[in-house]
Amino acid sequence: MATINFGGVEETVVTREEFPLSKAREVLSEEVVAVIGYGVQGPGQALNQKDNGIRVIVGQRKNSKTWDKAVADGFIPGEDLFEIEEALQRGSIICYLLSDAAQIELWPQVKKHLTPGKALYFSHGFGITFNEQTGIVPPKDVDVFLVAPKGSGTSLRRMFLQGRGLNSSYAIYQDATGRAKERVLALGIAVGSGYLFQTDFRKEVFSDLTGERGTLMGAIQGIFAAQYEVLRANGHSPSEAFNETVEELTQSLMPLVAENGMDWMYANCSTTAQRGALDWWKKFRDVSKPLFEELYRSVSSGEESQRSIDSNSQEDYREKLNQELKELEQSEMWQAGKAVRGLRPENQEV
Structure with missing residues (x-):
């Protein structure tokens, strides 16, 4: 990690120099990253991980526009594109990238597949922070963290293809395995972050909505x-x-x-x-x-x-x-x- 002076305030950040892609691949080598949702953030994050050599699958409803988009983007049904239920079963890290409203609706289905040792990944602190409103309360025996790129999924993908990175925040809500930090940093690098700065779920959603x-x-x-x-x-x-x-x-x-x-x-x-x-x-x-x-x-x-x-x-x-x-x-x-x-x-x- 690097300590940077931001206008007189020192802050510790993680760059691709301290946490290179090779290390991210090593950390995630035994993982199956299931991207649930292929709307705003899903395509950019899934494609960047795939191009970075991470084993990523997409979970989406069949016969939907987003299913067809995933196919057009190169994901193959039965190989790395599945119905949501099967992707949730296969994934060891669940990237929960549906809209906030859709996350609430699908949560009972997601929760039953969060078996001990899995990880639940967000790109927004909404569902967890406002859990009295959303009902999203993860089991205690899974890791829960987020990587929030500071821009749209389109920008994330475009900058990745240009060889650039989009800065992201990261936060750990729950570390059940003792590996939450290395998992979240590896994912942050794999999705195409320029550098990563630490926050928490409340601060992420408060700053994001503001x-x-x-x-x-x-x-x-x-x-x-x-x-x-x-x-x-x-x-x-x-x-x-x-x-x-x-x-x-x-x-x-x-x-x-x-x-x-x-x-x-x-x-x-x-x-x-x-x-x-x-x-x-x-x-x-x-x-x-x-x-x-x-x-x-x-x-x-x-x-x-x-x-x-x-x-x-x-x-x-x-x-x-x-x-x-x-x-x-x-x-x-x-x-x-x-x-x-x-x-x-x-x-x-x-």
């Missing part, structure tokens, strides 16, 4: 919409409003911030931009911070998790979700975005 509702999705969409609407109301065209709100940020500035940091960005922009950014960023922080504090309280109290469970378990959930997504898709801002993306040089026919 981030999704905050800067990763909810807050950024809200800020985009607010600026776009102000520009449009003041006579700016859709093209100008979208380019100044989204396109310049995502295509020009954020890749540079990712490479060098926001401090570098401030130091390498025009003096006019510098002055404006320095004058206004604290105002945005001061306006936003009370909202983030309210959001964190809602997450930590269990209000957000209960709302998700109640909403996602309704029979008409998918219909209502599609209506909300359609409203977003058909908004002028994202219709303008579709047009702008089509005008990027790489998307134009020569």
Whole structure:
């Protein structure tokens, strides 16, 4: 493990130098990793493990779109693709990668296959942390841990194929075998993590739900919409409003911030931009911070998790979700975005 200084705070992390893939393969050499669910995280994690030489199988309902996707991705029925029940029987490590609502529904079936010495792996702390709401309480004689890649399964796979890694957190909830730590670190490396930092199940889900509702999705969409609407109301065209709100940020500035940091960005922009950014960023922080504090309280109290469970378990959930997504898709801002993306040089026919 390596001790790194993060802005004056020292933190111990695990990199692929301290825990190489060869060690991960050794630790997992006698394991059968059963990936249950082939939706958001399942494909990336399963394929990366498979390409890294780990014995991985996929458990999915036959005659479903995700079963067909697994077949298209190279998994072979009867060889490394099985119905969920059989995959649960065969697996010594159960990677429980279904949606939170689906995890609740399938839990009785999963629990009966968690025989002593097996491991239960999550990529989200939701089910365990809010177990009074979910009913997910593992047996005491199995290891329980998580690896949570800090990005989508699509990003995890894409970066893996580029020879890069997506940073992940890891946590151990229960160490029944005495091998939980080496198992979870091996899996973290095998799924394609850049480096691994330690957390616990509560902190993982609290930070994750806050981030999704905050800067990763909810807050950024809200800020985009607010600026776009102000520009449009003041006579700016859709093209100008979208380019100044989204396109310049995502295509020009954020890749540079990712490479060098926001401090570098401030130091390498025009003096006019510098002055404006320095004058206004604290105002945005001061306006936003009370909202983030309210959001964190809602997450930590269990209000957000209960709302998700109640909403996602309704029979008409998918219909209502599609209506909300359609409203977003058909908004002028994202219709303008579709047009702008089509005008990027790489998307134009020569």
